[in-house]
Amino acid sequence: xxxxxxxxxxxxxxxxxxxxxxxxxxxxxxxxxxxxxxxxxxxxxxxxxxxxxxxxxxxxxxxxxxxxxxxxxxxxxxxxxxxxxxxxxxxxxxxxxxxxxxxxxxxxxxxxxxxxxxxxxxxxxxxxxxxxxxxxxxxxxxxxxxxxxx
Amino acid sequence: xxxxxxxxxxxxxxxxxxxxxxxxxxxxxxxxxxxxxxxxxxxxxxxxxxxxxxxxxxxxxxxxxxxxxxxxxxxxxxxxxxxxxxxxxxxxxxxxxxxxxxxxxxxxxxxxxxxxxxxxxxxxxxxxxxxxxxxxxxxxxxxxxxxxxx
Numbered sequence: 001x002x003x004x005x006x007x008x009x010x011x012x013x014x015x016x017x018x019x020x021x022x023x024x025x026x027x028x029x030x031x032x033x034x035x036x037x038x039x040x041x042x043x044x045x046x047x048x049x050x051x052x053x054x055x056x057x058x059x060x061x062x063x064x065x066x067x068x069x070x071x072x073x074x075x076x077x078x079x080x081x082x083x084x085x086x087x088x089x090x091x092x093x094x095x096x097x098x099x100x101x102x103x104x105x106x107x108x109x110x111x112x113x114x115x116x117x118x119x120x121x122x123x124x125x126x127x128x129x130x131x132x133x134x135x136x137x138x139x140x141x142x143x144x145x146x147x148x149x150x
Numbered sequence: 151x152x153x154x155x156x157x158x159x160x161x162x163x164x165x166x167x168x169x170x171x172x173x174x175x176x177x178x179x180x181x182x183x184x185x186x187x188x189x190x191x192x193x194x195x196x197x198x199x200x201x202x203x204x205x206x207x208x209x210x211x212x213x214x215x216x217x218x219x220x221x222x223x224x225x226x227x228x229x230x231x232x233x234x235x236x237x238x239x240x241x242x243x244x245x246x247x248x249x250x251x252x253x254x255x256x257x258x259x260x261x262x263x264x265x266x267x268x269x270x271x272x273x274x275x276x277x278x279x280x281x282x283x284x285x286x287x288x289x290x291x292x293x294x295x296x297x298x299x300x
Contacts, residue, residue: 021192032185036217039179039225042171059220066216067186070209075189086181086236 023077027085030075033067040064041132041139044116048129054120057128061113061120064135068113073106090148101145109138173227177235180225183217190214191286194266198279204270207278211263211270214285218263223256240298251295259288 040060047057081096083089095102112135119131190210197207231246233239245252262285269281 028185029189032182035178035182036186062216063220066212070213
C-alpha cells in the first residue's frame with residue numbers, strides 16, 4: 001500500500017511538473033527543437049552534397065539524435081493543439097488523436113536518427129548520404145501527417 | 151600547389167556554405183538551440199529538486215551536451231550582431247569582439263555540459279544536483295557577459 005501511495009505520489013509530482021509548464025512554453029520548446037534539427041539537417045545536406053567534413057556531420061547528427069531521443073512527446077500537452085510559441089503552432093489535430101500513427105512516425109524517426117549518428121561516426125560519405133536520405137524521408141512523412149503546410 | 155589550391159577551394163566552399171545562410175536564419179537557429187537547452191535545464195532542475203528520474207536527466211543532459219558540442223559559433227556570422235530571428239537578438243557586441251572571453255565561456259560551458267552528461271549516465275541524484283549547479287553557473291556567466299537583459 002505504501003508502495004502504491006508512493007507510485008501515486010510520483011505520478012502526481014510528474015503531473016504537477018508537466019502542469020507547471022505553460023502551453024506557450026511547450027509550443028516554443030518544440031518549435032525550437034525542430035528548428036535546431038532543421039539547422040542540423042541543413043549542415044548534413046551541405047556536407048553530403050559538397051565537401052564532406054566528418055566532424056561537421058558528427059556534430060549535426062548528434063544534435064538530431066539527442067533531440068529524437070529526448071522525449072519531445074511531453075511537449076504535446078493537452079491544450080497545445082492551438083496556440084502560439086515563437087509563432088502559431090502548425091500541428092494538426094491528428095497529433096493528439098491518432099496515437100498509433102504518432103507512435104509509428106516517432107519510432108521510424110528515432111531509428112533513422114540513431115542510425116544517422118552511427119553512420120556519421122563511421123565517417124563514410126556515401127553511407128552518410130544514403131542514411132541522410134532515409135532520415136529525411138521520416139521527417140517528410142511526419143510533416144505530411146502532422147504539420148499544417150504554410 | 152595543387153594541394154594549396156584544393157585547400158583554398160575548401161575554404162571557399164565552406165565560406166560559400168556559411169554565406170548561403172541568411173542572417174535571420176542564423177539568429178533563429180541559435181535562439182532555438184538555446185531554447186532547447188533551456189527546456190533541458192528546466193527538466194534537470196525539476197528532477198534534482200524533486201523526484202529523481204534517471205532517464206529524464208540523461209535525455210535532457212544529452213540534448214545540452216550535443217548542442218554544446220555542435221559548433222554554435224558558426225551561427226554568429228558577421229552581420230548577426232543585430233537583427234531578428236524568432237525575436238530581436240539580445241546578443242551584446244562583445245560576442246563579436248572579445249574572442250578571448252568568448253573562448254573562455256565556451257570552454258567552461260562545454261566542459262561542464264560534457265560532465266553533466268557523464269554524471270547523468272551514472273545516475274547518482276546528489277552528484278547530478280551538484281553538477282547541475284556547476285553547469286548553471288556557466289550559463290549565467292555567459293548571459294552576464296554576452297546577453298542583453300530584458
